[in-house]
Amino acid sequence: MNFEPIIGLEVHIELSTKSKMFCGCPAEHFGVSPNTQVCPVCLGLPGALPAANKLAIENCIRFGLALNCEVSEFSKFDRKHYFYPDLPKSFQISQYDLPFCINGKYESIRIKRVHMEEDTGKLIHTNLNGKKVSLVDFNRSGVPLVELVTEPDFRSVDAVVKFLKEIQLTVRYLGISTADMEKGSMRLEANISLRVKEQESKRVNELPDYKVELKNINSFRYLTKALDAEIKRQAELLEDGKKIKQETRGYDEDRDRTFSQRSKEEAQDYRYFPEPDIPPIRIGELKIKNLKFKFPELPSQKRGKYQKLGLSANYIEVLVQERARADYFETALALAKQYNISEKEIAGVMVNQNLDGKFAEPAGLVKKLVELQNVDYASQADVEEAIKKVVLDNGKAVKDYQAGKEQVLGFLIGMVQKELKGKGKIELIKETLISYIHGR
Amino acid sequence: MSGLTTDEILHLSRLANLTLSKKETTTLKDQLSDVINYFKELKKLRTDDVSPTSQTTGLEDVLREDQVDATRILTNDEVLSGTDKTHNGAFVVPQVIDKDL
Numbered sequence: 001m002n003f004e005p006i007i008g009l010e011v012h013i014e015l016s017t018k019s020k021m022f023c024g025c026p027a028e029h030f031g032v033s034p035n036t037q038v039c040p041v042c043l044g045l046p047g048a049l050p051a052a053n054k055l056a057i058e059n060c061i062r063f064g065l066a067l068n069c070e071v072s073e074f075s076k077f078d079r080k081h082y083f084y085p086d087l088p089k090s091f092q093i094s095q096y097d098l099p100f101c102i103n104g105k106y107e108s109i110r111i112k113r114v115h116m117e118e119d120t121g122k123l124i125h126t127n128l129n130g131k132k133v134s135l136v137d138f139n140r141s142g143v144p145l146v147e148l149v150t151e152p153d154f155r156s157v158d159a160v161v162k163f164l165k166e167i168q169l170t171v172r173y174l175g176i177s178t179a180d181m182e183k184g185s186m187r188l189e190a191n192i193s194l195r196v197k198e199q200e201s202k203r204v205n206e207l208p209d210y211k212v213e214l215k216n217i218n219s220f221r222y223l224t225k226a227l228d229a230e231i232k233r234q235a236e237l238l239e240d241g242k243k244i245k246q247e248t249r250g251y252d253e254d255r256d257r258t259f260s261q262r263s264k265e266e267a268q269d270y271r272y273f274p275e276p277d278i279p280p281i282r283i284g285e286l287k288i289k290n291l292k293f294k295f296p297e298l299p300s301q302k303r304g305k306y307q308k309l310g311l312s313a314n315y316i317e318v319l320v321q322e323r324a325r326a327d328y329f330e331t332a333l334a335l336a337k338q339y340n341i342s343e344k345e346i347a348g349v350m351v352n353q354n355l356d357g358k359f360a361e362p363a364g365l366v367k368k369l370v371e372l373q374n375v376d377y378a379s380q381a382d383v384e385e386a387i388k389k390v391v392l393d394n395g396k397a398v399k400d401y402q403a404g405k406e407q408v409l410g411f412l413i414g415m416v417q418k419e420l421k422g423k424g425k426i427e428l429i430k431e432t433l434i435s436y437i438h439g440r
Numbered sequence: 441m442s443g444l445t446t447d448e449i450l451h452l453s454r455l456a457n458l459t460l461s462k463k464e465t466t467t468l469k470d471q472l473s474d475v476i477n478y479f480k481e482l483k484k485l486r487t488d489d490v491s492p493t494s495q496t497t498g499l500e501d502v503l504r505e506d507q508v509d510a511t512r513i514l515t516n517d518e519v520l521s522g523t524d525k526t527h528n529g530a531f532v533v534p535q536v537i538d539k540d541l
C-alpha cells in the first residue's frame with residue numbers, strides 16, 4: 001500500500017530576553033551553576049506574585065505576525081496543572097483559550113496558534129550512590145517560552161524540515177531568540193499518522209483516527225531520522241492490518257527506532273483555569289501597528305528582492321542565511337552603485353571569497369572592489385557577450401554540466417576568459433555563466 | 441441532584457496526586473458534592489447583561505519592563521534550605537523517567 005504521512009508540529013522557542021517571564025531573574029541560563037538565578041516567583045514559593053514581561057509578550061506577538069496570525073485583541077494567562085519535578089508550582093503559567101496569536105499561515109502550512117508560557121526547570125538524570133535520581137535545577141524555570149502549534153498539514157519529512165529551518169531563520173531575523181536546538185532554545189515535537197494515499201481524492205479532509213506524538217527532538221538530523229523510523233514502523237503495522245496505538249514515543253538513535261514512552265494512566269487533564277494573579281492583556285490596533293512598524297525584512301522578502309537582482313539561488317541562500325550578512329550585502333550594494341559595480345560581483349566576492357569577513361565594514365569591501373576595477377577588467381556586457389559565444393561553441397560541455405558534471409564549469413570559465421583575453425573577473429564570469437546556463 | 445460519583449472522586453485524587461482511604465473518599469464525595477450543588481444556586485442569578493470575567497480587580501495590562509532585578513535572587517543555600525537531598529547545588533529527587541525504557 002502507498003501511505004502518506006500526516007504530520008503536525010509543536011515548536012517551543014525560548015525568548016532571549018534579559019529577564020524571565022514573570023520575575024526579574026536573568027533569563028540566560030546556559031552554563032550557569034544550578035539554582036543561582038532563582039527567586040520566590042520562579043521557585044513557586046507561596047505568596048509570590050508574578051508580573052509578566054512586556055517585551056516577551058511583544059516578541060511573541062511579533063513572531064505571530066511574522067506567521068500571518070491574527071492577534072487576539074483580549075488575552076490572558078492560564079494555569080496548566082500537572083506534577084513533575086521540574087515544575088515547582090505544580091502548574092505552568094501558559095495560555096489556554098485566548099492565546100496571543102491564532103489562525104496564521106506560513107506558505108501552505110496553517111498555524112493554529114502561537115502562545116506564551118514559561119519554561120520549566122531542568123532535570124539531569126543520573127546515578128548517585130547506585131540510585132537512579134534526577135538533579136533539579138530551576139535556573140530555567142520561568143524563562144519566556146513561545147509555543148507554536150501547526151495544523152497537521154505536512155505530507156513529507158522534507159516539508160517539515162524546510163518549514164522548521166525557515167521558522168528558525170525567521171526567529172533569528174526578528175532577533176527574539178537564538179533558536180539554537182543544541183542549547184535547547186528551540187525544541188520540537190511532532191505528531192504523526194499515516195493514511196492510504198489513494199483515499200485522498202475520496203476523503204479529502206479525513207484524518208486518521210490516531211496520532212503518535214514524537215517527543216524530545218533536539219536536532220534537524222535527529223528529527224529526520226526519528227520521523228523516517230516512525231513512518232516505517234506505522235506503515236509496517238498498517239500493512240499487517242494492525243491498529244496503531246495513540247501514544248507518546250521517543251527515538252532511540254542507536255537502534256534507529258522509536259520506542260513507547262510510559263503513557264500516563266490518566267488521560268491528559270490539565271485542569272486549566274485563568275491565572276488569578278495576572279490581569280488580562282488588551283492588545284489594541286495601535287500596539288499591533290507599532291509592533292509591525294519595528295518589523296525587519298524577513299528572509300522570504302529578502303529572497304524575493306535578490307531574485308529580482310538576478311542572483312542565483314545558491315548566492316541568495318548563502319546571503320539570506322544570516323541577517324547580518326544580508327544587511328552587509330545591501331549596504332555594500334548601496335555604496336557600490338556609483339562605481340558601477342554589479343550586484344553579482346559583490347555577492348560573488350562575499351560568497352566565494354568571504355571578503356565580507358576580511359572587511360568589517362561594507363565600505364572597505366567596496367573600496368577594494370573599486371581598486372580592482374581600475375585594473376581595467378572586462379565589463380559585464382563584454383562578459384555576457386563572451387559567455388554567449390562560448391556556450392554556443394561548446395554545446396556538449398554545457399550539456400555535460402547541466403547533467404551534473406560540475407567540473408566542466410572550470411573548463412567553460414577558462415574558455416570565456418580566453419575569449420576575454422584574460423581580462424574577465426573570475427567570480428563575475430562564474431556567476432553570470434551559471435545563471436545564463438540555468439536560464440536557458 | 442446527587443453530585444459526584446466515587447469514580448470522579450478517585451479520578452480527581454489521582455490528578456491531585458493524593459491517595460485517599462475508603463473513608464476519606466466517602467467523606468470527600470459528600471463534601472465536594474455539596475460544594476458543586478451549591479454552585480447551582482448561581483444559576484438562579486440573571487447574567488444576561490454580565491460579560492464573563494476571570495478577574496475581580498478590573499485591572500488590565502499590568503506588565504513589567506524587561507529588566508533584571510537581582511535583589512530578589514536567593515542564594516543557593518537559601519534555595520536548598522528546605523531539603524537535605526542536594527548534590528552540587530541541585531535538588532535530588534527520585535528518577536521519574538526511566539531512560540532505558
Ligand SMILES: [Zn+2]
Binds near residue numbers: 020037038040041142
Ligand atoms: Zn525568579
